[in-house]
Each structure stands twice: as structure tokens, then as C-alpha cells.
Amino acid sequence: MKNRDVALHLCGESRFVDDIVLPPDTLHAFPLVSGLAHGVIQQIDVEAARALEGVLAVLTAADIAGANHIGNAAFEEELLANREVLYCGQPIAVIAAKSAALAREAAALCRVAYQPLEAVFDARRADALGLHFAPPRTFVLGDVDRAWAECAVIVEGVSETGAQEHVYLEPQTALAYPLEDGGLKILSATQSPALTQKIIARILAKPMHLVEVDVLRLGGAFGGKEEQATTWAALAALAADQTGRPVKLALTRSEDMAFTGKRHPYSADFKIGLTRQGRILAYQVKFYQNAGAITDLSLAVLERTLFHANGGYFIPNLKATAVSCRTNLRPNTAFRGFGAPQAMFVLESAIFAAARKMGVDPAVIQQQNLLSEGDSFPYGMKAENARGKATWHRLQKAVPGRREAIEDFNRTHRFEKKAVAFMPLCFGISFTSIFLNQAGALVHIYTDGSVSISCGAVEMGQGVTDKLTAVAARVLSISENRIKIESTNTTRIANMSPTAASTGADMNGQAVWIACRELLGNLKKIVAETLAAAETDTVRIQEEVVYLNNIPTNLTWTQLIGKAYMARVPLSAHAFYATPNLYFDCSTETGRPFAYHVYGCAAVEVTLDCLRGRYRVDRVRIVHDGGKSLDVLVDTGQIEGAVLQGLGWLTSEEMIYRDNGMVETADLSTYKIPDIHAAPEIETAFLGEDHPDGLFRSKAVGEPPLMYAIAVYFALAKAVCAFRPDWEPVFAAPFTPEKVLMALYRSRG
Secondary structure (H helix, E strand, C coil): CCCCCHHHHHHCCCCCHHHCCCCCCCEEEEEEECCCCCEEEEEEECHHHHHCCCEEEEECHHHCCCCCCCCCCCCCCCCCCCCEECCCCCEEEEEEECCHHHHHHHHHHCEEEEEECCCCCCHHHHHHCCCECCCCEEEEECCHHHHHHHCCEEEEEEEEECCCCCCCCCCCEEEEEECCCCCEEEEECCCCHHHHHHHHHHHHCCCHHHEEEEECCCCCCCCCCCCCHHHHHHHHHHHHHHHCCCEEEECCHHHHHHHCCCCCCEEEEEEEEECCCCCEEEEEEEEEEEEECCCCCHHHHHHHHHHCCCCCECCCEEEEEEEEEECCCCCCCCCCCCCHHHHHHHHHHHHHHHHHHHCCCHHHHHHHCECCCCCECCCCCECCCCCHHHHHHHHHHHCCCHHHHHHHHHHHCCCEEEEEEEEEEEEEECCCCHHHCEEEEEEEECCCCCEEEEECCCCCCCCHHHHHHHHHHHHHCCCHHHEEECCEECCCCCCCCCCCCCCHHHHHHHHHHHHHHHHHHHHHHHHHHHCCCCCHHHEEEECCEEEECCEEEEEEHHHHHHHHHHCCCCCEEEEEEECCCCEEECCCCEEECCCEEEEEEEEEEEEEECCCCCEEEEEEEEEECCECCCCHHHHHHHHHHHHHHHHHHHHCCCCCECCCCCECCCCCCCCCCCCHHHCCEEEEEECCCCCCCCHHHECCCCCHHHHHHHHHHHHHHHHHHHHCCCCCCCEEECCCHHHHHHHHHCCCC
16 A cells, blocks of 8 residues: 555654653653442542652542533533543543653552442343433334335344454554643644544633644544544643643553443344345334443444445335443444444345345345435435446456355365355445534645645545645646645644544545645736736646646746745635535434445455364455545555455454453454454455546545445355355354354254
């Protein structure tokens, strides 16, 4: 994968928050966290910690000058628990000491007395107890109740997906500096600089202009630093404000895994009805989301689950209900796919169960029900430029004879079975909170012809800086080497949206495009005046040379910038972009929440060792609808990384909790992510069709490809069925080798 930071990464020269050289008076912070999942705080004894030499502050909720809440969607999440703890790992106090080891030692000396309260960890139990963050929501298309009578085949079942750890390379880290005017500068590993700024200002009772948040780059995020980075930055800021000294807070890998939220586990009940030919007539589903103890982004995640309840298919009669359940786990949060993978897994489970009952391959049902142009989504939007069928048919041409070859292999191999499964994709692009679909960009051209770009996009390994650089270079027709993308900073770009929802390049790229077009217009006027041209339309810049009436002149880019400066022409431009034509009415659950949809299809082949339950993902073939890619290498890398991350979620990444809700699998020796040996051969082909409304006719790529990996679960299920035809599938991801082995041999009794 190409990335502007690759050379720096390879040489170990890339700067992350943890690499910043610290001033000599820097303190180190660490939180005292709850060891109880639910209870009332009766007493906090921190005197032993305060008595340690080198401990400068032990701060509790009583030391917060402003409002003790860091929630964004809801004002219920306390920075430091004041009266009640809601989950293991919830911060109660923050210690600032002269070393990180001393801060941790001090935290271990603190004692908290609790009155234990009942803790709930299961979403269905929470639902039965009425523990909800909001009333259930329902999306409806057609009339499901009436449609059942027309169905020749009806199947019901349960489907479950587990939590997933983000495993970004850079753990949660923040560094806060007091400034001379009572303000603070915070270097934070966050996807949401503006949110971090707002929350810290709220905590410290300061105006936002006295809080500066700067992000150079992140070592990965995947959604885990959208909301959850705020806590650690706010704790560092609180300690810095109280002590008047720089404060750094950096979690270790195990601490990060123990203290932070995960992908939401879901449990769902489904019912699907089809004709004898495999046409889906009705689908009903209820999702139980395990949100954890605090709202975080759970309601937005739940909404996107509903938006993607129909997957890549048209289902004329659909009823999807979802409820966000309050439990005493850590607040679960954003993760690549943002609720859509959970929804699509349930529907694919229903299709697999129906195919088993009908005695056909699931691909027969999948192909018959793919979305077509003009089909209605359950939220009222119509499918536009629907390319699901195009990707499906192109993929089928790429895998001729594979099913026949697999059948031949299975006939001749008793204890080894192969299978292939398909996964069609349709994923909506935009923030579903409409107001977030906005971006700003500030572009400077310096007198030597170099260009500086500031915007709200955070580079976290996804290559957004490459794409923004390409946009500016293309508009101005200059070398990419002249362009620098600045750190993401709240003093240069105010009120920025998070870098999330696969919108980073789309929205910020549009803002950069607008700013560069404005500057280009200014420069063309100078050319017209200098060369006595009648119209600016006759002027263009190509590869840093000025053309007039398509004839090259002696005027270069650098000379032109010098003339513009001497003529006092603006060489800076600020631009704003808001995604057009978005709206949604929650009272009717209808509208146009997405700018467009990304389509695609994947085929996943597996080989199963039926003696030991071990398996290998042999290859993944993908046809992806990416429009005209802004950077094929970057997009290919994103697709491959997303697929591997999805494979982990569905096969090996099993999150296990203790009875008290503490994470048991809180390090990489017990939580199994895919390694290089698990990485399959991945072949990606782009459909190559234009996206008329996209930035240079491109489409977003970050989140959608994760859903391709869903096919691995059902390929494994098909392989199990090939060995044991009487197996009744239990749809519960991840499908670990242990679970596969039990499926192969456990008796029905």
C-alpha cells in the first residue's frame, strides 16, 4: 500500500503522541478505575497515594471546575465517577506523578468502598428488565404480516455476533500543555479533534478558543478513537490545568484493551419467507444491541443497523426493529462498518437457513434478490446507480467452475472439505447524523509556489492525505511534492466533523477542491491581465506551465505565483462543503440519509480439516464498485485490510469477559487477531464505472469492504455441512476452530 508516510514509518521517523520529546517538568497521569461492574461509591481513600513522594495530584470529581460529563450524544457519561460506577474500568480519579510507573503505583494504593448493585451483561436480559437507552425503532417496507401467507418456505432462527477489539497500533495517548493565557494545547490520538476540544472546554469551564487540539497522525483507529479517545485527553487536560505543568497519559496495550469499548455484540431473532424458486417475499428481524453502560455512539450505530437491514437485496416486505440495551460492560463504540456488519450477518444467516431447508446453495437465493435500479430501501430512498448485479455477474465470470471443482474435491477427500460462499454488498455513505456532513479547508500558496493544506481529515493510515494531495495537485496541475497536508488542528479548522463514516476523503476533498478552484480562478485573472487575454477561459495551467489558447507560454507556476503576490492577489482560500440533498424524518423513519451507496461482491473459499477443526481461508476474490478511484493502491490496501479485519471478527477474535464484566482476553496472547499466516490470497478488481456525483467520480472505500468477510462464516458452515450433512447451523460468530470442532462432532443430544 502506498502512503506518503511510508518512508517515515519504515525509518522509524514518524511522530506519534508517544514520540514527542517531553519538557523536563512533564508529569504522567494514570486513572484509578473501578474494579466493580455496578455499585454505589461509599468512600474513596486516596491518602496513601497522595503521600507518595513524587505524586503531585490525585484528582476526583470534586476537582472538576466545569461540568463532569463527557458525553456527546447524551449528557450521562461522567469523566470521573462521582457516586455510582457502571462498569469495570470506569475512571474514578486521576493521579499525576513524576513518572508513569509512580502514577500506576499510586493508583494501586487507592481504596474504594462500594455498595454492590446488580450487574447485567446480556442484552436480552437487559431488554427483559427494560434497560434501554431509547425506545425501540422500527423500519418498515410493505406489509410483512400479510406477506407470510404468500410464502412457500418460512424459516425462523437466532443469530449472534460478538464484540471485537480495535487493535489499533497506537494505544490511547494524550499530552496536555498549559499555555500562558490560561488555555491548553492538547496533542491527542483522536479521530474527533473538535469533540475533544469541546469536551475539555466543558470539563474545565473554559471557552473553546482557549483549548487547542492538534493531531498529526494516528497509528490506526477503526472507530475506537472517535469518542473514546476523549476520556484520556480530558484526564490529561484536567491534570495539566490543576498542576500547571505538562501532563502525559499513555495506556499500555493491555490497559487499552481492558479500559475501552468494543464493537457492539448483537443478538437477533429473524424470520424469512420465500417462494419455492427462492424469491424473498418477507423478512422480519429484531436486533438486541449490547450497548454497554453508557450511550456513547450506540444509538447512531443502531440506526445504521436498521439502514442496512436489507443488506444488498431488495425485499418487498420487511420489518426491522432494533433496541439499544444498557448493560454493565464498557461502553461499546464505533467500529469499522458501524452496525451494518451485524445487520448483514443476520440476513445472511436467514438466507443460509432458508437455503438449507430448500436444499439449494445460498447463492441461488442471493442472486435472485439482488437490488436493482429504482428498488426501494426500507427507509424510503431509491437505489440509484445500483451496481450490485453488475459486481455479482462479473465475479461469477472470474470464478468459473470453482463450485464444480470443490464438489469433486469433497467427493474424494473424507476428512478435508472445501467450500465457497458469496457476499454481495450495499453500503450507504454519509454520516447518518445529517449535521455532521460538513467540512472546511484552508489552502495557502506560498511565494515559492509550495502549498499548505489544512482541513478536518485525520490521517490514521487510511491514506486520506494522499487523496487530498492528489485533489490539490490535480486542480492546480502542480507536482504533489509541492504540497503539504498540515496536522489537523482546531485553531485552523473550527467545528470539524470526525474522520469517520468513510467520509474523510469525500467531504474534506470537496472542500479542498473548492478552495483550490477559487485560487485557480484568482491566478487565471493575473494571467489574463499579464498576457492581455480577453477571457480567463482561455487560460489553463498544465504541469506547472501556463497555457493560453492551448499554447504553452513562458510563464511557469513559480513565476505566476510571484506575479500574483506582487499584484496583491489572494493566495489563501478557505472553503466549506456540505453534502447536498440529505434529509431524514425520524417520525416516519424515511428520507434520503445517504449521498450514495457502494456496491460489490466477494467470493471466499476455505479448506476445513475435519479431524481437528482447523481451517484455512484460501482466497478471496472481490469485484468492488469504487467509482473512478482517486488512488488505486490506497483503495486496494484499504480493501485488503478491511477484509482481514472482518475475517478476524468472524473467525478468531473471541472477546471473553469474566463474571464481573472485566475483559479476560485483555492482551494479544489471549485475544487472537489474524496474523500473516492467516492472510488469504486476495484478488480485487474494480468495477471501474463512474460515480457521477463523486469527487472526480470516485467513491469512498474505508468501511464497506469489511462486510465481504461475512462470506467466510458461511463458507465454513458449508464445509461443515459437507462433512456432516445433518448438522443444524448455530449462527454465532466468531466461528472459532473450537466451535467448528464441536459442530463437526458434537451429538444433537
